[in-house]
Amino acid sequence: MAKLAGVSKATVSRILSQDTSFSVSEATEKRVWQIANKLQYKLSNVAVRDNSEKLHLALVSAVSFEQELNDSYFQQIKLGLTQQANLWGMKIANEIRLPTSDDIQWERLSIYGAVLVVGVLTEDLLEKIYQYNQNIVIIDDYRDFENYDVVHNDFGRRTKFILDLLHERGHQNIAFIGGNKKLMTQTGLAEIDVVDERQKAYVEWMKINNLLEQISLQIVGWGQKMLLLQQRKYFLAKRSQQQ
Structure with a gap:
């Protein structure tokens, strides 16, 4: 491989190992990577x-x-x-x-x-x-x-666990505040949304527990979600002080 690239074996090793202390021209580095890819060179050979x-x-x-x-x-x-x-x-x-x-x-x-x-x-x-x-x-x-x-985390299972606790304490009118994720391309976010696992778990749990009419989804951006939660926390704290 070093012969094909016209450089020494040490140069090949340091380029593929991404040695930040090693200086080489962009053209040489690109040539080594292209040859390594063409030969399906494995990093274990030079790492x-x-x-x-x-x-x-x-x-x-x-x-x-x-x-x-x-x-x-x-x-x-x-x-x-x-x-x-x-x-x-x-x-x-x-x-x-x-x-x-x-x-x-x-x-x-x-x-x-x-x-x-x-x-x-x-x-x-x-x-x-x-x-x-x-x-x-x-x-x-x-x-x-x-x-x-x-x-991935067990967000779905934990969401149902929390909902079970709320239900045991007599709560039925339960809302969900969340945000969907957009798929990422190389240059930016796509228009395609991925529904959050917690939202799926919430809807499924509400249906199973015959609370279909009480379903309340507030799907906002993640930044807006944090703002809503902060506002709710402030409101609850203020109401507690008044009591």
Whole structure:
């Protein structure tokens, strides 16, 4: 491979290992990646650093840096992925944040042991990733896929558990405030909505408990949802003080 690229083996190794301390021209780097993809070169052949072989992972995320910083839910997902990778002697070597207007070289994903996907991507985009790497694990997506593994929380079951508790205490007029997720493309959000698992669980539970007429759905954006919850919290606190 080094001969085909016209560079040394060390150069190939450091480019594919994404050594940030190594400087090389963009043309040379692109040529090495193209040849690696054409030869279906596996990262395990070159992922030796400090005499310790590590399996590299790629992360494709529909969560922006700002969302991750401001939302503990996404912070914990990223922390868990990083910690577990370290425990297995692995690391996340490449991160792709969506949406982006940058020209993403998707073929680079072919050299990683697996691709971790956080968020809900369009099926077309998932298929593009699958072309270059068949080891895909999706986190925080409740859709069913034939070719991809999915890891998600038990939001549906926990929603029904909470509704059971409310029902046991005599509540029947129960509303749901939530937000749907839009599928992510490479350059932005699509118009396609994915219904939240908690909303599905709420509607199903209300029907099973013969409360169909009491169903009240308030589906807003996630930012609006937080505002509504804050307003309700303020209202309840003020009413409690008055009592």
